[in-house]
Amino acid sequence: GMVPWHVVQGMHGTVMVLPRDGLKDSAGNPLHYDRVYSIGEFDLYIPRDEKGNFKKYGSSAESYGDTLEAMRGLIPSHVVFNGKVGALMGDGAMKAKVGETVLFIHSQANRDTRPHLIGGHGDWVWELGKFDDPPAKNLETWFIRGGSAGVALYTFKQPGVYAYVNHNLIEA
Numbered sequence: 410g411m412v413p414w415h416v417v418q419g420m421h422g423t424v425m426v427l428p429r430d431g432l433k434d435s436a437g438n439p440l441h442y443d444r445v446y447s448i449g450e451f452d453l454y455i456p457r458d459e460k461g462n463f464k465k466y467g468s469s470a471e472s473y474g475d476t477l478e479a480m481r482g483l484i485p486s487h488v489v490f491n492g493k494v495g496a497l498m499g500d501g502a503m504k505a506k507v508g509e510t511v512l513f514i515h516s517q518a519n520r521d522t523r524p525h526l527i528g529g530h531g532d533w534v535w536e537l538g539k540f541d542d543p544p545a546k547n548l549e550t551w552f553i554r555g556g557s558a559g560v561a562l563y564t565f566k567q568p569g570v571y572a573y574v575n576h577n578l579i580e581a
Contacts, residue, residue: 414477416519417454423447423516423558428540432512432533432562435543440533442512442562446503448524450517450553450575451492452485488575497573505565513573516558523576524561525550528569531561550576 425447432440456464456475463486466472479486490497497503505511510532515524533544534551536559544562545551553559565571 413480414473417452417476417480423449423514425514425538425558425560432540432544434533435546440562441510443509444503444505445512445514447514448490448497448503448516448573449492450515450522450524451487451489452519453487453489454479454482455486457486490573503573507565507568510562510564513561513563514558515553515561517553517555520555522553522555523550524553524559525574525576526561526563527572527574529563529565529571532564533562535560 432442434440454476456472456479458464464472464475487494491501495501503511503513513524513526513531515522531545531548531551533546534548535542535544536551536553538558538560548561551559551561
């Protein structure tokens, strides 16, 4: 139980090594970006008491047994970006100007996911996070395997609010 518990209790973060000579399209032409955003998607399993309220503990270690029990149900209590509900809203919103190209780095430590930028798409996408592989082009939704990270590049063409979601919309 220790390894899965670690994944849902603290395996958060991404290490992405970008190519020394920069990103390239499928023909080997250089691609540029103006901003980079890292999005960590997490599924959390927070134990509940007999009344259905979330339990509180003095430390993560104290929650070990109850958290393992909650994990056995395979239904997360929360699915969040960057560690908390609403992390990409308000002050945490990922901002860009019209004409800017943004590199989105998306990771998920545990389950498969399908990032989607409502109103946009992935102009260039490295689903496997391997930059030696040629990127896919113009994906509406891309697939990130659990325990890995992938990258999408998008150039914003008009002003607006673009919602970044897991395309399993019941978890969005």
